[in-house]
Amino acid sequence: MSSFDLSVITQNIPWLWAGMQLTILLTLLAVAGGIIVGVILALCRLSPWWALSAAAKLYVNLFRSIPLVLAVFWFYFLVPIVTGHPVGPFYSVLIAFVFFEGAYFAEIVRSGIQGVRRGQLSAALSTGLSHVQALRYVVMPQAIRNMYPVLVTRSIIIFQDTSLAFVVGLTDFLTSANIVANREGRPVEIYCFVAVVYFLLCYAAEAGLNLSKRRVAR
Numbered sequence: 001m002s003s004f005d006l007s008v009i010t011q012n013i014p015w016l017w018a019g020m021q022l023t024i025l026l027t028l029l030a031v032a033g034g035i036i037v038g039v040i041l042a043l044c045r046l047s048p049w050w051a052l053s054a055a056a057k058l059y060v061n062l063f064r065s066i067p068l069v070l071a072v073f074w075f076y077f078l079v080p081i082v083t084g085h086p087v088g089p090f091y092s093v094l095i096a097f098v099f100f101e102g103a104y105f106a107e108i109v110r111s112g113i114q115g116v117r118r119g120q121l122s123a124a125l126s127t128g129l130s131h132v133q134a135l136r137y138v139v140m141p142q143a144i145r146n147m148y149p150v151l152v153t154r155s156i157i158i159f160q161d162t163s164l165a166f167v168v169g170l171t172d173f174l175t176s177a178n179i180v181a182n183r184e185g186r187p188v189e190i191y192c193f194v195a196v197v198y199f200l201l202c203y204a205a206e207a208g209l210n211l212s213k214r215r216v217a218r
Helices: 007-011 013-045 050-064 068-083 089-114 118-126 131-168 173-184 187-217
Strands: none
Touching: 007 013, 007 187, 013 050, 013 089, 013 131, 013 173, 050 089, 068 089, 068 131, 089 131, 118 131, 131 173, 131 187, 173 187
């Protein structure tokens, strides 16, 4: 460790930061889009219409049974065929993440909604609220409280999984670090730095989750 050179990290901070910006942007958009798709799928799965529920269940089971990297390749080659023109690797990866993670968020949302006692919905409907209003004002606030920890944990996993973007040529944080390590010939320093960054960000997210759980409990 006497030859450990931190200057290789400081000299390449702008390049590494550019990769981190892509990682953060992809994570935020994937989480937001995945939650939207997940809510829609969860409501479809809970629908009394058999065909709609079966279609949503098939979607969820399909995406949960394949690896994420395969979904990335699917959408990378499929989206240009469907749209008729190239959309670029970033949007292809983003679409893949949104639809893939939507399947996992769907199960989280469905479990959160089903965790609310049925009497809550019946009581809300009896006051004159519509079904949509009852879901929005009575059921969902309680469901979000139940599924919030799992949503945060899944978001951390998405942040870690963004490193798979390199398979279609995107330069995320880990790919940037790999380029720097090969160029400078100092892989130990770079990969130790990457490990520390991932640990600090994920630990901060977990600490924020625990803090919010204590506040909700109070």
